[in-house]
Structures are given as C-alpha cells and as structure tokens.
Amino acid sequence: MRTETAAVLPFPQRRTEPGEGVGRANVRLEVSRRGRLVLMMIAFVLGLLVAAAALLAFDVPFALADSEDEQQVTVTVEAGDTLWGYAEQYAPEGMSPHEFVTEARNLNHLSTGRITAGQQIELPAAEGAAH
Template sequence: MSSITYSSTAFAMPTVARTRLRLTRRGRFVVAALVSLPLVLGLLGIALNGGGAVAGSTAAPETVTVQAGQSLWSLAEELAPDAATADVVADLVAVNGLAGGAVLPGQVLIVPAAYAD
C-alpha cells in the first residue's frame, strides 16, 4: 500500500499583502473638495441671506414723559385718538414691560411704533 503525505505548507492560508493608500493628485483634490463643501455652502448661504438679522431702523424710539395726573388711559387717548384706547394701553404695557397699570409722574415710556408720529 501506498501512503499519501501532506505537508503543512500546502494548506496554509495565503498571506494578504497590505498596501498603503496612495492618492493621486486628482484624488487629493476630490477629498479636499468633499471636506470643504459644507463650509462653502454655509458661507454661500450667509452671503445670499443678505444680513437678514439687521435692524430696519437705527433711529431712537419715540418716548413720552408722564406728567402729574396722567394715567395710561389718558396717554393712550393722546397718542392714538383714532385707535381703541384699550388696545393702545395694552401695547404701552407690553412695550414698556410694566407690571401693572400704574405710572408715576416723570416716568419715561416708549411709544409703540404703531402710534409714533
């Protein structure tokens, strides 16, 4: 009888050659373009927006000084005689951040833009 012998090198797994990644000049350009694309799009969006957060007017707001004996109701009637007085009072309270409906003589109030001259 004959016998067959196998050597251990016959069934060994082939070794995989590890290669280093090499980028051509075009490849480096493509990678750089892909990395910088979000930055370029962001800057383009800002440029096209045109400064949307810029205030429309730089003029100082119109103010009125409360005189002795005046109330918010009488001020509202003077500021906007054609408008509903209750609405003007509510706007005065909102614009000036008043906690209640009382004002003191000498107090300076900002006139809402809708009722400014």
C-alpha cells in the same frame, strides 16, 4: 516528473498621446462613508459662507431688525398722566384704547398700568404722530 512550460503573455499596452493621462477603463470609484461626511461638511461650511455673504450684501440684519422702533414714541411721564390719556393722544388709527394700553404695557414690561412722574416710557404710535 514531467514539467511543462507555459507561455506568459504580457498585458496589452495602450498607446497614449503626449499629455494624455493613463487610466483604467471600466473602473468605478465610490465615495466611502468618511468621504461623504467630509463632502457634506465642506458643503455645509460653503453654504454658511454664502448665507453670511448674502446677509452682509443685502443688509438683511437691518431689514430683520425691530421695525417697531420707527413707530414708537418715547415720552417722559408728567404728574397726572395715565396710559389711557396717552391712548387718546397717541393711539394709531384703528387701535382701540384697550389695545394701546396693553401694547404700551408690553413694550415697557409693566406688570400694571400704573406709571409715575419722571418715568420714560415707549408708546406705540403711527408714523408721523405728534410727540
């Protein structure tokens, strides 16, 4: 039996400067499926935080609020009042009485055009209309 010896050479050592990290050249790192999911969740949460900050900073909820509140008139119905009468008095320019009555019914959730004395109703009206 014959044995031979082999020379074992050490791996080449790279000299590093002080403060320089030791790394391996030509190593490609890939993100796993779980890592991609974590990154996606972090990005989603950061997006929500940025959106919430923008909404608060620019007061967007106020801008998105129902702007019709400024254009509505609240009246207390008196005996003999009708939606058609209110249409003649409060209808914005360019709105027909029929459209006004339909809009008033929708605003007040009325199934019919009948209103009763003492009832408070909201009427669509142009800004600056007489109350």
